[in-house]
Structure formats: C-alpha cells, structure tokens
Amino acid sequence: MKCRCCDSTRLELVLDLGSQPWGNHFVPIGTPGDVPRHPLELFVCRDCSMAQIGHTVPKEVMFVDHQYVSGTTRSLRDHFGHVADEIVARVAFGPTDYALDVGGNDGTFLLQLQQRGANVLNVESGFRQAQLAEQAGVTTVNTFFNRESASEILASRGPAKLIHGSGIFFHLEELHSAFAGISDLLARDGFVVAEFIYLPDMIRLCAFDQIYHEHLTYYSLTSFGNLLRRHGLKIVDARRMAIHGGSCLAWITHADRPGADSDSLRAMLAEEAELKLDQPAIYADFAARAGALRDELVTLVRGLRAEGKRIHALGAPVKGSTILNYCGFDETDLECAVEINRLKVGTWVPGTRIPVWHQDEVAPPDVYLMLSWNFKDEILARLVDFRAKGGKIIIPIPTVSVV
Ligand SMILES: [Zn+2]
Known part of the structure; x- marks a missing residue:
C-alpha cells in the first residue's frame, strides 16, 4: 500500500473501525443478502x-447513484450564504468570469453565488444531484472532475476565476488528476476556496464518525499544503469553521503568485507543528478515546433498552453508518432511523436491518440517538415539543451526553 499523496510506503495504521459497508449503501428494505463490507x-x-x-x-x-443532497439542511444553506458573501467581497467577477463548483451537488452553494451576480458552473457526478441543480437554474456538467474534464471545460469556457469545493477534496480517488485539473483551469489571478474536515479538530472532537469510505484523505493545512505544492498551488489563507463539527476553509492560489501567508494561516500551521501530526502518538490517543466512547454509547443504549425504552436514530447520515456499525447496533437496539430526506425512506441503514422511516410518519420514541450531532442546535430547536413531553436525546460526540 502506498500513500495517496506522496507514494511513500511508510504508512502507519492508527485507527481500526472494523469491517464496514460503504456508509451510503442504503438498499430497499427486503433486499436479499448483506451489503459488502470493506x-x-x-x-x-x-x-x-x-x-x-x-x-x-x-x-x-x-x-454516481447516491442520496446526499445539500439543500436539506438549513444550517448548510446559511453557511453557504456566508461563504458566498466572503467570496464576492474578495473576488471581483467580470461579466465573462465564472465560478466553478467541484462536486457542487444540487447547486445549493452556486445558487448563492449566482444571486450575488457571478456566472456559475457546477461539475457534479451524481445524476440526481445534477438534475436537481439544473432544475434550480444552475448550469451543470454531470461528470467527475479530473484533468480530462477540466481540459474540456478550459477549452469551452476558458480559465475559472474561482474554483470552490465543499466537502469534496478529500473524496477524490483521482487525487492528483483532480488537482492537476484545478491548476490547469484556475485563472492566473484566480482563487480556489476549499472547505474540508479539519483533521486536528476531528481528532480533538473525537469525531471518528467523519471517517468513512467516501473520505479517502483527512487534511491538516500542512498535509494539504504538501499535496498542493506538487501541483503548483499554495494555501494563502485559512480559518476554522463550526460547520460539520470541525471544518476548515482555505484560500488557495497559484504558487508563483506574490503575497504573504495570512496571520491566521501562520497561527494554524504553528499549532499543527506542535501537534506532531506526522507521529503516531496523537492518533493512539484518538483511537483510545474513540474506543472508550463506543463502549460508553453501547452500555447506555443497551441499558435503556433493558428498561424498555424505545430508541430511534435521529437522521441517517453517512457518518451515522460509521457510528452504528462501529458500535454493532442493530434493530434490537434501535427500532428505526428517522429521516426527512425522502430518498432514504424505506431503506435499511447500511450494514444493519435498522429501517429508515420518514420522521413525520412514525410515533416519536422515548429516546433519540442524534447522529447529525454537527447540526445539534438546529435539530434541538426542532425538537422543542418532543423534549417538553419528556423525550430524551442522546448526543454521541464529542462526548456521550443525554439532553
Ligand atoms: Zn505521504
């Protein structure tokens, strides 16, 4: 096995979450056989x-055929609005300039930028998401972003003034092809805005549920910078964001563009150097905390079941599949998972026989296990009535707590 970034064979195993299905492998209830595990x-x-x-x-x-749509979460729409504000404040879009979103999903982000006057182009591999984006009025190419598709876009539309990717740059199987494509396509005075799960915060928050098969790489600014350097790009500014439970937003330019690193970037890089993210110690601690959290959650859920409490998983996000499979939960522990995304209703949570039902169509349980803990405030606000009637909510991360 070789490093996805530098081809080194000096890879150290630091956390084993067991054999798990692809976390978005939702199959209709009654589908024979088990989904494959990896x-x-x-x-x-x-x-x-x-x-x-x-x-x-x-x-x-x-x-290609997946169910995640950005537009279902209000916090995410609001967040994209703030990022769009930041972009139009820093980038002057001329009438022929355009912004490209890599894996722009249903166009939720680009719509925000379009409303602020920029021309936009979405490159999205999911066919449903590409269709939804087109219906919303966002021009979309339904393909994977790599050096080949980038060169076709360059030929037809010219260089991109802005390339944005949210929660996408760590999904890339064709890692080097995609960044070569970005480097080719980016205008000389253009910016890349990358939003990604921030490894130091993922470790700090014990957010092991961010680890799933869709996430191939987990970036610090140091490791991301190493990758970008190979493609003639550099990070010039970065800051933390609360969204997704520990994310980072980085501004990237061509490496030969003059200008100093921002203070915020320098401070974050200094912090990273102290953490020694290239050494196993910090990960050993992370793995121990993840294991302890799992044991605590299993004891809590099975204890409540022994008291006869009915428990539903609240939401069926892909990160929830990691938690449920790591804990070994099944339909004896959780009666069902409830969702508002209709595309998942009537399926089994991957790797389990826990059915997914629409939240409005099942009687509320005694206890919810909140899997989208990163949208905790928004979700708790929606559950005021449930809580007023004595309903309890388990929040698994960063530490197991009951509200
Ligand atoms: Zn490497």
Whole structure:
C-alpha cells in the first residue's frame, strides 16, 4: 500500500473501525443478502503526514447513484450564504468570469453565488444531484472532475476565476488528476476556496464518525499544503469553521503568485507543528478515546433498552453508518432511523436491518440517538415539543451526553 499523496510506503495504521459497508449503501428494505463490507482503517504517512484510509470503494459506486443532497439542511444553506458573501467581497467577477463548483451537488452553494451576480458552473457526478441543480437554474456538467474534464471545460469556457469545493477534496480517488485539473483551469489571478474536515479538530472532537469510505484523505493545512505544492498551488489563507463539527476553509492560489501567508494561516500551521501530526502518538490517543466512547454509547443504549425504552436514530447520515456499525447496533437496539430526506425512506441503514422511516410518519420514541450531532442546535430547536413531553436525546460526540 502506498500513500495517496506522496507514494511513500511508510504508512502507519492508527485507527481500526472494523469491517464496514460503504456508509451510503442504503438498499430497499427486503433486499436479499448483506451489503459488502470493506476494511475501514485510518493510516498516517510518516513522510508527508497525510492521514488516509487504506481501502478504496470505486468512485463510480459511491458518487454516481447516491442520496446526499445539500439543500436539506438549513444550517448548510446559511453557511453557504456566508461563504458566498466572503467570496464576492474578495473576488471581483467580470461579466465573462465564472465560478466553478467541484462536486457542487444540487447547486445549493452556486445558487448563492449566482444571486450575488457571478456566472456559475457546477461539475457534479451524481445524476440526481445534477438534475436537481439544473432544475434550480444552475448550469451543470454531470461528470467527475479530473484533468480530462477540466481540459474540456478550459477549452469551452476558458480559465475559472474561482474554483470552490465543499466537502469534496478529500473524496477524490483521482487525487492528483483532480488537482492537476484545478491548476490547469484556475485563472492566473484566480482563487480556489476549499472547505474540508479539519483533521486536528476531528481528532480533538473525537469525531471518528467523519471517517468513512467516501473520505479517502483527512487534511491538516500542512498535509494539504504538501499535496498542493506538487501541483503548483499554495494555501494563502485559512480559518476554522463550526460547520460539520470541525471544518476548515482555505484560500488557495497559484504558487508563483506574490503575497504573504495570512496571520491566521501562520497561527494554524504553528499549532499543527506542535501537534506532531506526522507521529503516531496523537492518533493512539484518538483511537483510545474513540474506543472508550463506543463502549460508553453501547452500555447506555443497551441499558435503556433493558428498561424498555424505545430508541430511534435521529437522521441517517453517512457518518451515522460509521457510528452504528462501529458500535454493532442493530434493530434490537434501535427500532428505526428517522429521516426527512425522502430518498432514504424505506431503506435499511447500511450494514444493519435498522429501517429508515420518514420522521413525520412514525410515533416519536422515548429516546433519540442524534447522529447529525454537527447540526445539534438546529435539530434541538426542532425538537422543542418532543423534549417538553419528556423525550430524551442522546448526543454521541464529542462526548456521550443525554439532553
Ligand atoms: Zn505521504
């Protein structure tokens, strides 16, 4: 096995989450057989410090026919509005300039930018998402972003003034092809805005549920910078964001563009150097905390079941599949998972026989297990009535707590 970034073979196994299905492998209830399982193991490269999983589920399996749509979460729409504000404040879009979104899903982000006067182009591999984006009025190419598709876009539309990717740059099976494509396509005075799960915060928050087969790489600014350098790009500014439970937003330019790193970037890089993210110690601690959290959650859920309490998983996000499979929960522990995304209703949570039902169509349980803990405030606000009637909610991460 070789490092996805630098080809080194000095990879160290730092966290084993067991054998797990692809976390978005929702199949209709009654589908015979079990969905396939694959190792879910986190490695760190001793040479370039890139954290990564070992096993690759082919991108054609994960990102063509899938159910994730950005527009279902209000917090995410609001967040994209703030990012769009920041972009139009820093980038002057001329009448022929355009912004490209890599894996722009249903167009939720680009709509925000379009409303602020920019021309936009979405490159999205999911056919449903591409269709939804088109219906919303966002021009979309239904394909994978790589050097080949980038060169076709360059030929037809010219260089991109802005390239945005939210929660996408760590999904890339064709890692080097995609960044070569970005480097080719980016205008000389253009910016890349990348939003990604921030490894130091993922570790700090014990957010092991961010690890799933769709996430191939887990970036610090140090390791991301190492990757970008190989493609003539550099990070010039970065800051933390609360969204998704520990994310980072980075501004990237061509490497030969003059200008100093921002203060915020320098401070974050200094912090990373102290954490020693290329050494196994920090990951050993992370793995121990993840294991302890799992044991605590299993004891809590099975204890409540022994008292006769009915428990539903609240939401069926892909990260929830990691938690449920890591804990070994099944339909004896959780009666069902409830969703508002209709595309998942009537399926089994991957790797389990826990059915997914629409939240409005089942009687509320005694206890919810909140899987989208990163949208905690929004979700708790929606559950005022449930809580007023004595309903309890388990929040699993960063520490197991009951509200
Ligand atoms: Zn490496």
